[in-house]
Amino acid sequence: MLSAKLIFGTDSPAIRESRVATVQCLSGTGSLRVGGEFLARHYHEHTIYIPQPTWGNHPKVFTLAGLTVRSYRYYDPATRGLDFQGLLEDLSSAPSGAIVLLHACAHNPTGVDPTLDQWEQIRQLMRSKSLLPFFDSAYQGFASGSLDKDAQSVRKFVADGGELLMAQSYAKNMGLYGERVGALSIVCGSVDVAVRVESQLKLVIRPMYSNPPIHGASIVATILKDSDMFNEWTVELKGMADRIISMRQQLFDALKTRGTPGDWSHIIKQIGMFTFTGLNTDQVAFMRQEYHIYMTSDGRISMAGLSTRTIPHLSDAIHAAVTKLKAAYFCSDGIMGAVRSLLLADRSECLLSLDSTVIKWPS
Ligand SMILES: Cc1ncc(COP(=O)(O)O)c(C=O)c1O
CATH class of the missing domain: 3.40.640.10 (Type I PLP-dependent aspartate aminotransferase-like (Major domain))
Structure with missing residues (x-):
């Protein structure tokens, strides 16, 4: 009851x-x-x-x-x-x-x-x-x-x-x-x-x-x-919720500062523990491979798991995933598959210059 x-x-x-x-x-x-x-x-x-x-x-x-x-x-x-x-x-x-x-x-x-x-x-x-x-x-x-x-x-x-x-x-x-x-x-x-x-x-x-x-x-x-304990709990809950809201703002600001392409306002509009970033499965895989950031493949991240200390790393990773994989999308569909596997493979062996849209193809 x-x-x-x-x-x-x-x-x-x-x-x-x-x-x-x-x-x-x-x-x-x-x-x-x-x-x-x-x-x-x-x-x-x-x-x-x-x-x-x-x-x-x-x-x-x-x-x-x-x-x-x-x-x-x-x-x-x-x-x-x-x-x-x-x-x-x-x-x-x-x-x-x-x-x-x-x-x-x-x-x-x-x-x-x-x-x-x-x-x-x-x-x-x-x-x-x-x-x-x-x-x-x-x-x-x-x-x-x-x-x-x-x-x-x-x-x-x-x-x-x-x-x-x-x-x-x-x-x-x-x-x-x-x-x-x-x-x-x-x-x-x-x-x-x-x-x-x-x-x-x-x-x-x-x-x-x-x-x-x-x-x-x-x-x-x-x-x-117990009314005292109940009140203490509500204060703690508010503290948790406010921290999550502040993580949303900090992540949004960090992406804005980096000039990450796209509209990221959904990060501050969405509510609760989770943000549905909009990152696709390739971008999620790239972030896992290159930055050791782990999230569900649908692009969902737990805001409760973030801190002021970890937000710069996450923002760098999102920025790289969005800019680099976006560049790849300018290529034709046929090359896309190869580009994807290169991006997800060992970077040192990549033939694709990740920082530009230039693709060096094997002779
Ligand atoms: C929407 C939703 N319903 C139910 C649950 C189940 O929660 P519980 O761990 O209490 O079984 C979860 C847990 O992630 C959830 O996200």
Whole structure:
């Protein structure tokens, strides 16, 4: 119940009216899986729509839970922002009653969130089509630095009195990754339904892992119950979020100072732990090979892993990747493959002059 209050708000009507069934789960992943299994067993529609792209585990978790996974457009690589039109079109053509996975805040991997106004339009569309929201909150407090602000999307949906599922993780915002503490809450239409849902959730959990471990959950409960500790936690969370925001600014400034080609404003516009840099797989491979910078091949970097000390190295690497590989793109397609392999091979043997567009070809 403490978890439900944290995400829905202490004054949430759904909690006051006892319409929420909450079970402790194994972090965010376990909460998603239990929710997925419950839906596969008891809900009439088995299709779940997930954003494109999304956290890599989502399709696996829901497929193994017995749901059919489809995707809806979310990210527009051209603007490095939200493909809002595409999102609305795809949700409009989803079958009535379908489940829709929504990242509550700090979308992983893109760092792109809808504005409050866009959330409102999403809510209206979903409710008009009876689409069932399944919120995933892995970063509450980590995005803006405010627990309440990061829960605004969810609270909008709860306020309309409709049903939804909510998966919460304490892995990042309480630094309890190894303890696997999380919660699944299902907001129901009535007390009677909530009671039955809770008993069915227990029947899903019992044969999977019987019951969750106590230790991590008691740390969370102690902090949430004690007002001094709670306040201390919110100050620390704000410190973390502000540091990430400052890393964004520093990286943006460093690229600007270097005159790196391209518009890098998405670095400061995106939110949360991750930045979807827009670097392509070749540029990512180049940075790994030449600068020993490791990121996912889709160009996602964790801002939390950066510091003032490491930003110059990262900026140098991005600058080199963008300028040098861009130069290569001026070549014809046929040469492109050769250029790529040269760039990724041992540099000392390269026949391509990386600092100019001149290519010395073997005689
Ligand atoms: C969007 C999203 N959901 C869920 C999770 C799962 O988190 P946990 O480690 O709590 O299982 C993550 C973790 O990376 C995530 O990014």
